[in-house]
Amino acid sequence: MFNEFDANGGPISKELIPKLTVVKKNLSSKLGVALPDIDARQFIATIIFLKGVGGILFVFGSTFGSFLLLLHLAITTPLLYDFYNYRPGKPKYNQLLNDFLLNTALFGALLFFIGMKNSIPRSQLRKKTPKAKTV
Numbered sequence: 279m280f281n282e283f284d285a286n287g288g289p290i291s292k293e294l295i296p297k298l299t300v301v302k303k304n305l306s307s308k309l310g311v312a313l314p315d316i317d318a319r320q321f322i323a324t325i326i327f328l329k330g331v332g333g334i335l336f337v338f339g340s341t342f343g344s345f346l347l348l349l350h351l352a353i354t355t356p357l358l359y360d361f362y363n364y365r366p367g368k369p370k371y372n373q374l375l376n377d378f379l380l381n382t383a384l385f386g387a388l389l390f391f392i393g394m395k396n397s398i399p400r401s402q403l404r405k406k407t408p409k410a411k412t413v
Contacts, residue, residue, distance in 0.1 A: 291318040297357050325354055341395050344388050351388070355381040
């Protein structure tokens with residue numbers, strides 16, 4: 279989806295601009311503060327950065343990489359897979375719901391990874407074997 283990034287943001291920017299405007303309006307009305315415009319090109323570049331750097335760091339076992347991927351999923355999943363705007367039973371609804379649930383499962387897997395990484399002590403204490411006493 280983000281493979282064709284160019285000077286205008288690529289084809290994904292045409293899909294994201296209306297969604298970002300709706301999010302901006304909703305957040306402005308909920309917070310009661312006028313929010314600045316969200317530039318789709320910078321938003322797409324941020325998404326690519328989070329996914330790329332987070333993925334590389336995650337492959338090497340870094341928890342920071344998993345936090346970057348968590349941030350990526352938390353930002354993009356509700357925006358890209360807006361199944362809630364379609365009626366149940368339509369093909370687009372089923373496809374978006376499937377992708378939304380897939381990303382939610384990935385989010386849970388990353389949380390599990392972070393939990394397992396934090397539960398393992400960094401330095402394992404080795405039991406010392408008692409030395410035999412010589413007389």
